[in-house]
Amino acid sequence: MAGVTHSTVSRALRNSPLVNQDTVAKIQRIARDAGYRISAAARSLVTRRSDAIGVVVTNIADPFVAGVVSGIEEIAGQHGLSVFLANSNADPEREVRVARKFEEQRVDGIIVTSSRVGARYVPLLAHMQVPIVLLNNQHPGPYAHAVMIANREASRELTRHLISLGHRRIAYLGDRHGYQSDTERFAGYRDALREARIRFQPCLVVHGDGKPEGGETAAAGLFGLPEPPTAIFCYNDMSALGALRRIRALGLRIPEDVSIAGFDDLFFSQFLNPPLTTVRQPLRHLGNLAMDTLLKIFAGEPSEIDIKVPGELIVRQSTAPPKEQS
Amino acid sequence: MAGVTHSTVSRALRNSPLVNQDTVAKIQRIARDAGYRISAAARSLVTRRSDAIGVVVTNIADPFVAGVVSGIEEIAGQHGLSVFLANSNADPEREVRVARKFEEQRVDGIIVTSSRVGARYVPLLAHMQVPIVLLNNQHPGPYAHAVMIANREASRELTRHLISLGHRRIAYLGDRHGYQSDTERFAGYRDALREARIRFQPCLVVHGDGKPEGGETAAAGLFGLPEPPTAIFCYNDMSALGALRRIRALGLRIPEDVSIAGFDDLFFSQFLNPPLTTVRQPLRHLGNLAMDTLLKIFAGEPSEIDIKVPGELIVRQSTAPPKEQS
DNA sequence: CTGAAAGCGCTTACAG
DNA sequence: CTGAAAGCGCTTACAG
Numbered sequence: 254m255a256g257v258t259h260s261t262v263s264r265a266l267r268n269s270p271l272v273n274q275d276t277v278a279k280i281q282r283i284a285r286d287a288g289y290r291i292s293a294a295a296r297s298l299v300t301r302r303s304d305a306i307g308v309v310v311t312n313i314a315d316p317f318v319a320g321v322v323s324g325i326e327e328i329a330g331q332h333g334l335s336v337f338l339a340n341s342n343a344d345p346e347r348e349v350r351v352a353r354k355f356e357e358q359r360v361d362g363i364i365v366t367s368s369r370v371g372a373r374y375v376p377l378l379a380h381m382q383v384p385i386v387l388l389n390n391q392h393p394g395p396y397a398h399a400v401m402i403a404n405r406e407a408s409r410e411l412t413r414h415l416i417s418l419g420h421r422r423i424a425y426l427g428d429r430h431g432y433q434s435d436t437e438r439f440a441g442y443r444d445a446l447r448e449a450r451i452r453f454q455p456c457l458v459v460h461g462d463g464k465p466e467g468g469e470t471a472a473a474g475l476f477g478l479p480e481p482p483t484a485i486f487c488y489n490d491m492s493a494l495g496a497l498r499r500i501r502a503l504g505l506r507i508p509e510d511v512s513i514a515g516f517d518d519l520f521f522s523q524f525l526n527p528p529l530t531t532v533r534q535p536l537r538h539l540g541n542l543a544m545d546t547l548l549k550i551f552a553g554e555p556s557e558i559d560i561k562v563p564g565e566l567i568v569r570q571s572t573a574p575p576k577e578q579s
Numbered sequence: 580m581a582g583v584t585h586s587t588v589s590r591a592l593r594n595s596p597l598v599n600q601d602t603v604a605k606i607q608r609i610a611r612d613a614g615y616r617i618s619a620a621a622r623s624l625v626t627r628r629s630d631a632i633g634v635v636v637t638n639i640a641d642p643f644v645a646g647v648v649s650g651i652e653e654i655a656g657q658h659g660l661s662v663f664l665a666n667s668n669a670d671p672e673r674e675v676r677v678a679r680k681f682e683e684q685r686v687d688g689i690i691v692t693s694s695r696v697g698a699r700y701v702p703l704l705a706h707m708q709v710p711i712v713l714l715n716n717q718h719p720g721p722y723a724h725a726v727m728i729a730n731r732e733a734s735r736e737l738t739r740h741l742i743s744l745g746h747r748r749i750a751y752l753g754d755r756h757g758y759q760s761d762t763e764r765f766a767g768y769r770d771a772l773r774e775a776r777i778r779f780q781p782c783l784v785v786h787g788d789g790k791p792e793g794g795e796t797a798a799a800g801l802f803g804l805p806e807p808p809t810a811i812f813c814y815n816d817m818s819a820l821g822a823l824r825r826i827r828a829l830g831l832r833i834p835e836d837v838s839i840a841g842f843d844d845l846f847f848s849q850f851l852n853p854p855l856t857t858v859r860q861p862l863r864h865l866g867n868l869a870m871d872t873l874l875k876i877f878a879g880e881p882s883e884i885d886i887k888v889p890g891e892l893i894v895r896q897s898t899a900p901p902k903e904q905s
Numbered sequence: 906c907t908g909a910a911a912g913c914g915c916t917t918a919c920a921g
Numbered sequence: 922c923t924g925a926a927a928g929c930g931c932t933t934a935c936a937g
Contacts, residue, residue: 259915259924260925261923263916264922267916272923297620298915298931299915314645314648319642322640323638327666333680336664338634338663340649340653359619494850521791521820524821590907597907598907621932622932624912624931625930
């Protein structure tokens with residue numbers, strides 16, 4: 254060393270006010286010159302904090318998820334926290350493995366990013382006695398905080414937009430049953446129909462998988478109907494991507510023959526041909542909020558249990574009045 | 580405890596052959612029932628391995644990056660390794676912060692995923708004496724392994740495709756100067772022109788930023804030319820996304836008036852209207868390879884310094900013969 | 906096959 | 922303001 258002891262060094266590096274300023278300066282200089290890096294493992298062993306958080310995603314390659322993770326990492330980095338990323342793939346076996354790893358790492362908090370996470374996953378994490386924030390997936394229980402978009406309201410507004418254009422046969426192309434965001438968006442769709450006294454028609458509801466492939470198949474089903482819809486509200490932009498392709502393959506024009514709307518406003522949606530009418534979710538901001546919530550919990554500050562962010566209707570050229578009133 | 584000592588427990592949980600099988604079974608059962616989770620920090624303090632790797636990306640919200648990270652995480656998870664994710668944003672200050680964090684965590688290896696990473700970043704990491712794998716960015720030095728797509732070859736093939744359709748005025752819409760993948764793709768473009776004895780015209784080369792916005796602006800420039808191109812080879816699909824929009828805004832049809840090709844085959848490219856001709860990069864596979872390389876290094880097995888993966892030309896409907904021979 | 910001991914690199918009361 | 926000591930939860934030679 255350079256004149257002092259172990260403990261003093263430790264204190265100096267943490268900028269303790271207990272230490273002589275000159276000593277601090279000297280020690281910090283020496284440490285820097287020597288390329289000293291504290292061992293996170295050793296520190297965390299005694300402090301009982303890892304200064305790391307865990308982020309579980311179903312699939313980081315999903316642009317919704319990636320956008321949100323980017324917002325999480327941004328705030329975490331600003332506060333000197335490391336982030337562990339783990340894909341669960343909605344596979345129960347991987348979910349268990351992920352939870353176990355996070356426990357071993359003694360993460361200070363967990364963010365679960367995904368609308369697809371099964372409710373059964375949360376108990377697994379809740380068991381860890383660590384703050385949990387769910388992003389776009391509320392959990393009915395005391396274990397977790399939640400950051401969400403106001404799905405129902407935004408969906409209602411989007412459906413109203415279609416109705417105001419003159420549409421009456423509006424299809425809902427959803428995700429798989431049981432996912433909360435699908436359920437809520439579906440509810441908003443029905444709200445708007447009810448308001449406008451349009452009879453709900455179950456045959457106009459089809460289900461994809463939240464990805465282009467599922468959207469494509471589901472859309473195909475709608476055009477096998479004796480009376481196809483004049484507008485389709487797709488659960489998300491990824492589904493819309495598939496629906497758009499299928500509809501074009503059928504020789505129909507958008508929006509002249511059929512209007513299409515999505516949800517999320519992913520980066521590509523404004524570049525589609527035609528540009529997609531959708532609801533904007535502020536992905537990065539949602540990620541920021543989730544991380545902010547975790548930070549508040551760490552600091553012992555009060556924090557809302559359910560944070561709701563409004564979506565924003567973005568009207569583009571994929572929606573227009575129907576050709577003929579039906 | 581339950582009859583035995585500290586050391587025996589440690590050995591039992593690691594399935595040491597030194598321990599009586601019955602004892603092992605008993606200890607493992609007790610540990611499971613008690614919900615015991617080993618402390619990664621404590622273990623790593625003595626083993627001097629963290630069983631964690633660090634992944635640096637410029638921006639996880641970029642679909643190229645997200646696809647690759649997904650492939651990295653997949654293999655890491657299979658081998659019980661945790662992954663730290665950090666965004667550098669190509670911001671020098673953040674790069675330093677990321678590198679420092681990874682040092683503190685004593686990661687066992689680092690993967691840098693990005694075509695935008697500055698060469699100046701690598702020394703920062705190399706200093707850590709830890710295996711480094713660069714994905715899509717080769718570094719001329721002994722510090723790092725590299726996994727890359729065969730940019731030049733694939734680019735040459737794509738350009739040949741445009742030439743074979745009859746194009747002679749082919750523009751290159753690149754990324755910013757100095758990025759390796761841009762440089763290599765540009766070289767492939769020139770190779771193909773040379774082969775076909777088409778004179779290279781500097782005015783047909785424009786530069787974007789690898790994102791839709793930059794592609795849009797760069798494309799606009801090409802149509803201010805007295806003799807605009809009949810085909811545009813975009814450095815990547817993200818750039819093409821912007822170029823497509825701008826070209827449509829100019830009232831031109833694709834591919835009738837101008838052919839457009841991209842590079843990467845991101846998930847959305849096959850769903851565009853028209854579907855985009857491009858070069859497929861096997862993103863997930865590239866991520867797998869990078870992680871495999873790291874694993875080999877950990878195991879002390881020999882591993883190639885430079886792994887090159889071929890791209891695959893995917894011809895779709897955004898390219899066609901030019902309207903008139905120019 | 907099992908136990909006792911040392912030590913990984915830190916932090917933090919407790920004395921001075 | 923600084924030092925000596927204990928301890929965080931593991932692993933691993935070293936003895937038996």
